[in-house]
Amino acid sequence: MRLDKFLKDTGYGSRKEVKILIKQKRVSVNDIIVNNEGLSVDENNDVIKVDNEQVIYIKYVYIMLNKPQGVVSATFDNVHTTVIDLINDFKYLELFPVGRLDIDTEGLLLITNDGVLSHNLLSPKKHVDKTYFLETDRELTSEDMNTIENGVLIDGQLTLPAKIEKVSNCSYHLTIHEGKFHQVKRMVASTGKCVIYLKRISFGPLNLDDTLKLGSYRLLTEEEINLLKNNK
Ligand code: URA
DSSP: OBHHHHHHHTTSOOHHHHHHHHHTTOEEETTEEOOOTTOBOOTTTSOEEETTEEOOOOOOOEEEEEEOTTOBSSSOOSSSOBTGGGOOSOTTSOOEESSOOOTTOEEEEEEESOHHHHHHHHOTTTOOOEEEEEEESSOOOHHHHHHHHHOOEETTEEOOOOEEEEEETTEEEEEESOOOTTHHHHHHHTTTOOEEEEEEEEETTEEOOTTSOTTOEEEOOHHHHHHHHTOO
């Protein structure tokens, strides 16, 4: 790739700004100061330095965010803080959330710039499991739980079989395999009860890291990234 693109992609500014860096003789490739912004570089093998500091090329990032309430799952919003606003690193990458959690839902949200992985995880054909912890206004009866497990009609379609387990009086773990709009709230609403608190605790093979405070995030480990990519 071109040197100016490499520096732009790694966060050193616009093409115009990185051209100035290069003209100021602050950029070296394999320890030779360069002055041609169009130079072709190998981002994986060449040693590229700015002010003598090596620049590591990161193509894709995978971030686990513990989403707080009051924040929208979007890249831009005129009114609310977005989940992307919470990520202080990698501003130069075009990050986006993989799917959505409602504004009042907390918990595990994957943030990345890998469109292919996101597409695969969200594809309705893939049935990626999502587990939620939820609290309801009133206790669900065993009949309510059966209804939720066996499928309820949402937008004229029966939801796929789900798994619900009681945690305590009005709290449950629910695992679903699709991501319809407001799905958990609507599944519970079909029993006449109401979700009063909702938090996603797992997404495919990922479990919410319980050391992450609301609003904080961390990079996925190599192992977690591989699990996600191999998720069947
Ligand atoms: N189901 C919902 O109702 N809301 C969410 O945010 C996620 C799943």
